[in-house]
Amino acid sequence: MADERLIGLGASAGGIETLFELVAGLDHDLPAALFVVLHQSASARTTLPDLLGRRCELPVDAARHGAPVRAGRVVVAPPDRHLLVQDGRVVLSRGPHENGHRPGVDPLFRSLALEAGPSATGVVLSGLLDDGAAGLLEIVRHGGNAVVQDPGEALFDAMPRAALDQVPGAVVAPAGAVGTALREIVARDPLGTRRPSPQLVYEVRVSRAQPPETVDEDPPGEPAGLACPDCSGPLFALGDDRLHRFRCRVGHAWSQDSLRSAQDVVVEHALYEALRALEDKAALAGRVADAADSRGSALVARRSRRKAHEALRQAAVLRRLLSADVDDGEDQDGHDESTTEQEGQEGR
Template sequence: MPQRDLIVVGASAGGVEALRTLVGSLPAELPAAVLVVLHVPAQGASALAAVLARETALDVAPAVDGEVLAPGTVRVAPPDRHLLVVDDEGVLRTHLSRGPRENGHRPAADPLFRSAAHVAGARVVGVVLSGSLDDGAAGLRRVRGRGGLAVVQDPADAAYSGMPEAALHIAGADHVAPVGELGDLLGSLVGLDVPAVPGAGDGGPRPLEDALAEMEGAALACADRPGAPTGISCPDCGGPLYGSAVGPMHRFRCRVGHAWSADTLVGAQTSAVESALWAALRSLEEKADLADRMSESAVSRGHLLTADRFTEHAGDARQAALVLRDLLEGAALSVPRAGGDEGPSTGD
């Protein structure tokens, strides 16, 4: 009978301290592999593995492609790569993918959770820690649906409660506890016999969203659409988004695989609107400056009517620019956004 031997962890804002506490409290003889995703910038290197290694006697290192999962190891997703789990003739291995961003992130928690659930079923424990918005909630629901366990940091204990609260709402949880108690809890959950889940690790077809995350050519060329048309465009690529429901959660995915929850989509659209407004403001101010120069040139040539017309254009542009400044300074654009932990521990 298989044993519960895989822990997958997702975190975002406030996640570095939560991960330090969690990893530091795991048993030294942990009979499970641990895979960690923290939202980090795509550019540059991440120091997270080195930070976590100082907290534990476990083997902590950045994940590499194709490594066999082994008990007592902690592997951390590198920047700009999804960390996935694949089945290689009955052996679980890591896989690093530059698949489409999900919830605006790569790495993201949802692809890790989904892939682990698909190939390992009840052997998986999914853990959601501090973070904003809701990455990890849909993936944790998949973990539970395949017989695995869901563990969530108590939202009241989290520096950012968004991800834990979303996980509880969308997926529910088998255990909820402060992060300081999670190490001992996870130690008690792993190493136990679990029933085999039919289909897990059998080499069968992957769900479309999993295949897209792995950049499988057949999935990218597939004529199937990941849901019903919404009439909304993808903030990442501009393609049409298709909507579907994951329990009470609305999910959106474009044909090439960029995925969004409703909350992260609103945040991305807000960023796009703000960027467009700043671009329009710059154009208006440049237009006003150019009109002033044209007016001065007309005056120097004695073309006073032309000068008045350019002066009027400059005034109209500056008035429009004032309206845009008011919009940019207003609260209407203050929508929470998904974010990584920006502390010095996450990268160089």
């Protein structure tokens, strides 16, 4: 599909409001196929296609696996499926989560880079953390175009800022002007062709949930000495000095920021497990002490109460750690989008 103009739109927290404004500014005759990924809960029943369709002059469809790619239409990813393009058709995949998400923005962007090369355009909108930055860089590295929502007007500016860190030459526009930027981009002829890199081919294949080509195939990188938060498998370092990313053998992928956020969740879970174990230990020791008292075994009772006291002392340390203030600027992505989407839908 080298001659087809393919445009990917990626958003997270604050994305509902941004997409409403963006699609309202799209031309009714825009000669490109558009694909939308919004982070959302896997169990959500989304009405996003209907909501966008009320505001957009282009037809808006929920993605269907195997449907042909058509210019002048907007296709929206469903919950719990990566939205990809292959050989001129829509692919919905339950491939590994990327940055803790499915659908993910990076898989869509990489798919467009592989499918269309210089005819691909990626658009990064409001959201937390940095999903979309790596995929946008791949689009540009393969000759395509990049558009980023102006961070100053985004409800959540982390995704736009991360995208600009990787692609500082991207077109920057407020949501309402993105349609104009896209019209200007598709009016220009694509510049040349680019052969896809082996890493791009590998990562798109993983997102499609295709099996490895060899039994012992590992991600194309060095062991990072870190564990995957999703499956506890070893992570391999991908990318270069400009962009640090990680992928495990089964395919879960993490940016640097998303991995740190997921590790925070893993650590908190582990601390709560340890707290529960210590308080269970104290409760059991207390029961043993009470039973010993009833039998007149004072020595056993004293020993058990000492054990209960020590366990409670250790548990108190964990409770102080868990209740300590954290930097609100490092909130993990993925908890508020479904709420934001629901509020956006209920408010309209």
